[in-house]
Amino acid sequence: MVFHAFFCFCLWLLGGVSDVYTDETMTVSVMEGDSVTLNTDVTELQKDDHILWSFRFNSSETRIAEIYKQIISVYDIGENERFRGRLQIDNQTGSLTITNINKLHSGLYKLQIISRVIKHMSFSTAVYGILPVPVIIRDSSQNVSSSSGSSVSRCSLLCSVLNVGHVTLSWFKGNSLLSSISVSDLSISLSLPLEVEYQEKNTYSCVINNPISNQTTHLDISEVCQPSSESNQTSLLLVVLLLVLLLLVVPAVAVLICRRRNYTQAKLEAQSNEEEEVYYTDATFIKQRDQDTETNAHDRTVYSEVVLRR
Template sequence: MIFLTYILFDLKQVTALLIFSVCVPGVFVDSDEVKSVSVMEGDSVTLNTDVTEIQRDDLILWMFGPQENRIAEIHKQIIDMYGSNETFGDRLQMDSQTGSLTIRNIRTEHTGLYKLQILRTKGTSYKRFNITVYADLPIPVITSNSSICLSSSSSSESRCSLVCSVLNVSDVTLSWYKGISVLSSISVSDLSISLSLPLEVEYQDNNTYSCVIYNPISNQTKHLDITQLCHTFEGM
């Protein structure tokens, strides 16, 4: 009896090992990692599958947005770009060898989460990409609050009020710089609005001032010409 009991226990171990080896290797855990991608509006971006070569029975599926809408697919080496897709139109291109997805002339409305599903004979794997599309930045405009900066006999200094402005922007910061030092800043997140930032300087100030608008991947700078924007007259 002792011998038979030992054999039965050993067979259970073998059976368990066989079940484990059959069920587990065919499944790849869906990672929570999301790769962040930043791009300027109008540029092209490619999302790589890291697949060297697609086999005939492979299924490569790309989805977009919270509803995970299908936007591109390759199965049995046939590509379906979902030509009626209203969000992307004809901007999508899928590599027939790797399944990587390219978005041409990308727009701000293409910002969002892209999910890749790869089904192969050895199992299923997933990738996620979070794309942020930034709009082209305008060059800031510097104007004077008044056409004339006044000086008086009681004051040896003449001061000028200026405003730096940008129209219809989002996800940016607008700053005044004195040399390389930040004097003041204002930021906006998602909404498309106009920004303005005031500055008061002395007419005889020889420092270098500039107004800069920037986002994480781009910037535009406007340098201040005090003599052009600030004028004085005596006797006040």
């Protein structure tokens, strides 16, 4: 009789609350600055349901939000300061939303739903930064003019990105992958070389990508990669043209300056001559006494000074 009562009691417990531990971990990828919602898959919470959210990073785990008897509590201070003002919990389903997410929010989110059935869920969340646009430059350290036994001009290129993490950098020829490099560290710089022919008409592109986004830069061979011989010839031609221009222009300018100076000086002298005027004064003849006249036997003339005034 006692055994039968105990067996019934156990059946009642199993019928009322059973612990179903589902070690289900879902992977969530999100771009930095976006919002993400971690769903409970519950249509509507009951009055006595208990929803508990916790966050685990490395070996530390802390409670961040919960609903108990329809009362919502959010814990975003103290050790959870990284979540301040970013956590929202749905009072109907218990789903958790993280707004304006950043890399500090990457980690494992654990959910426990205590109802007639105890349910456990985990969300492995990875936050990826905004990808930069790859930059393609000519690698000046690699002097490749032509391949052996061939006159085809070639050059070496570098595709580079700065301060990236958890990305793959790749070179494509059309849709075919030529080479790639991946990195899982944070804030690292990547460079990937490529050697191409100047004359070829193929389409090349450099692509950086992570699980949720990508950035592409297409190569313009005629702009980035010019044969060194052509470049030298162009430079030499520019130097020769510059010297010719100097030899022609400098003497011409000197002649013009001299002519201008002579013309100005002549003009000033002409103006000076036109402005000068000559004034005359009357000559006065003084008649001497008769005895003087007889003695000298000629008249005496006295001249006055002539004064020029401008």
